[in-house]
Amino acid sequence: MKAVRLYEYGGPQNLKFEVDVPEPTLSADSVLVAAAATSVNPIDWKIRSGARQKDFPLTMPAILGYDVSGVVRAVGSNVRTFKLGDRVLAFAEATYAEFVVVEASILTHLPDGPDLVDAAAIPLVVLTGDQLVKLAARVQSGQTIIVSGALGGVGRAAVHSAKKLGAHVIAGVRARQLPEARALGVSDTVAIDDDTAIAQLALVDGVADTVGGETAAKLFSKVKSGGNFGYASVLPDGVSATNPTVKVSRVFARPDASKVREFADDIRDGKFKLPISRHLPLADAGYAHELVQKGGRQDYPGDILLIMNFGAAKTWRGKGRNPPRLSVVHPLRSLALKQNRIRLAAHQPLPKHAVVPDRRHAVGIGEVEAGRNLGPVPGTVLRLDIPTLRELHGAGFALCKCQRRRLQNG
Numbered sequence: 464m465k466a467v468r469l470y471e472y473g474g475p476q477n478l479k480f481e482v483d484v485p486e487p488t489l490s491a492d493s494v495l496v497a498a499a500a501t502s503v504n505p506i507d508w509k510i511r512s513g514a515r516q517k518d519f520p521l522t523m524p525a526i527l528g529y530d531v532s533g534v535v536r537a538v539g540s541n542v543r544t545f546k547l548g549d550r551v552l553a554f555a556e557a558t559y560a561e562f563v564v565v566e567a568s569i570l571t572h573l574p575d576g577p578d579l580v581d582a583a584a585i586p587l588v589v590l591t592g593d594q595l596v597k598l599a600a601r602v603q604s605g606q607t608i609i610v611s612g613a614l615g616g617v618g619r620a621a622v623h624s625a626k627k628l629g630a631h632v633i634a635g636v637r638a639r640q641l642p643e644a645r646a647l648g649v650s651d652t653v654a655i656d657d658d659t660a661i662a663q664l665a666l667v668d669g670v671a672d673t674v675g676g677e678t679a680a681k682l683f684s685k686v687k688s689g690g691n692f693g694y695a696s697v698l699p700d701g702v703s704a705t706n707p708t709v710k711v712s713r714v715f716a717r718p719d720a721s722k723v724r725e726f727a728d729d730i731r732d733g734k735f736k737l738p739i740s741r742h743l744p745l746a747d748a749g750y751a752h753e754l755v756q757k758g759g760r761q762d763y764p765g766d767i768l769l770i771m772n773f774g775a776a777k778t779w780r781g782k783g784r785n786p787p788r789l790s791v792v793h794p795l796r797s798l799a800l801k802q803n804r805i806r807l808a809a810h811q812p813l814p815k816h817a818v819v820p821d822r823r824h825a826v827g828i829g830e831v832e833a834g835r836n837l838g839p840v841p842g843t844v845l846r847l848d849i850p851t852l853r854e855l856h857g858a859g860f861a862l863c864k865c866q867r868r869r870l871q872n873g
Contacts, residue, residue, distance in 0.1 A: 599693025
């Protein structure tokens with residue numbers, strides 16, 4: 464199978480994309496999942512670099528990753544709750560791979576509605592956020608808490624869980640993010656990069672911190688005596704000693720299939736949203752690590768997904784009143800192309816201005832084509848904004864001259 468393996472701790476270049484990795488062994492109580500996608504989280508690069516070697520020791524060669532969404536390919540002899548073809552997702556291990564074995568007890572069905580690929584963003588961040596609020600910050604109904612980094616994946620999940628519990632949530636974000644944070648439906652907001660704003664805050668019952676560092680230290684001082692401070696990142700040494708009455712707890716996500724399903728249902732129902740910033744091929748795991756490690760989510764807020772190329776889609780959004788959703792099925796670097804031809808699959812009918820050889824290839828939402836050649840195309844196919852063009856180029860894609868000229872003019 465195709466997978467990305469790590470042979471020694473170090474930089475992103477140590478992640479090796481391979482095509483002949485043995486498939487994992489299926490046990491009686493497990494399920495073999497043909498992965499659609501996995502996500503890249505900050506913990507991944509910290510493990511890869513060796514920075515978290517003490518907490519997460521690896522046996523080399525290792526496959527990283529904790530999130531997986533996909534389709535059931537095989538089930539163990541004791542498994543009764545899943546069958547071949549089921550859409551599933553889980554907080555698992557070794558997910559940078561085409562096939563992942565997951566214990567049936569921690570696997571859940573993906574409801575109809577959410578995209579199978581984008582669902583890979585759900586498990587780790589929602590479990591971390593939910594458990595940060597409930598187990599570490601010990602939030603109760605009626606309490607007032609601060610959630611720092613409220614616009615990140617973990618932060619959004621923490622806000623969502625705290626509101627469900629009936630807490631009054633103050634979203635802590637950067638000053639420039641305050642308008643977006645208010646859209647989360649919180650009771651109040653605070654700029655965590657503004658010392659004056661933090662100083663003016665009244666004391667709160669608890670903090671659910673996802674930022675760490677000096678920000679965490681400043682927010683710790685705003686917790687009432689006897690309150691709770693939960694964190695998912697790093698709390699500087701000596702901070703907890705400044706108020707020994709505050710209970711301090713760090714969260715490490717634990718598998719919880721029912722909670723993952725609850726969040727997936729909320730996404731289906733429009734009650735919760737996780738932004739997706741980028742879709743990259745599995746082979747670009749190293750590049751994804753670079754983006755996450757250097758803070759790429761500041762410019763592209765949202766999860767970065769790695770997509771397997773067994774049929775899962777890589778989605779690009781074009782501009783326009785009713786833009787098409789186009790999925791790149793194969794990276795051009797691995798596909799022999801004729802001049803002026805790009806391999807694409809459409810998730811919905813293309814607009815009138817898109818000239819294609821055969822419009823029957825425009826399929827309904829939720830379907831994915833195996834891929835086909837669009838071209839040579841005498842008209843405009845789609846319009847791409849500059850960040851998307853850069854990302855296409857960075858991922859190894861090429862545009863023919865006629866298409867590039869039209870895109871620049873559009």
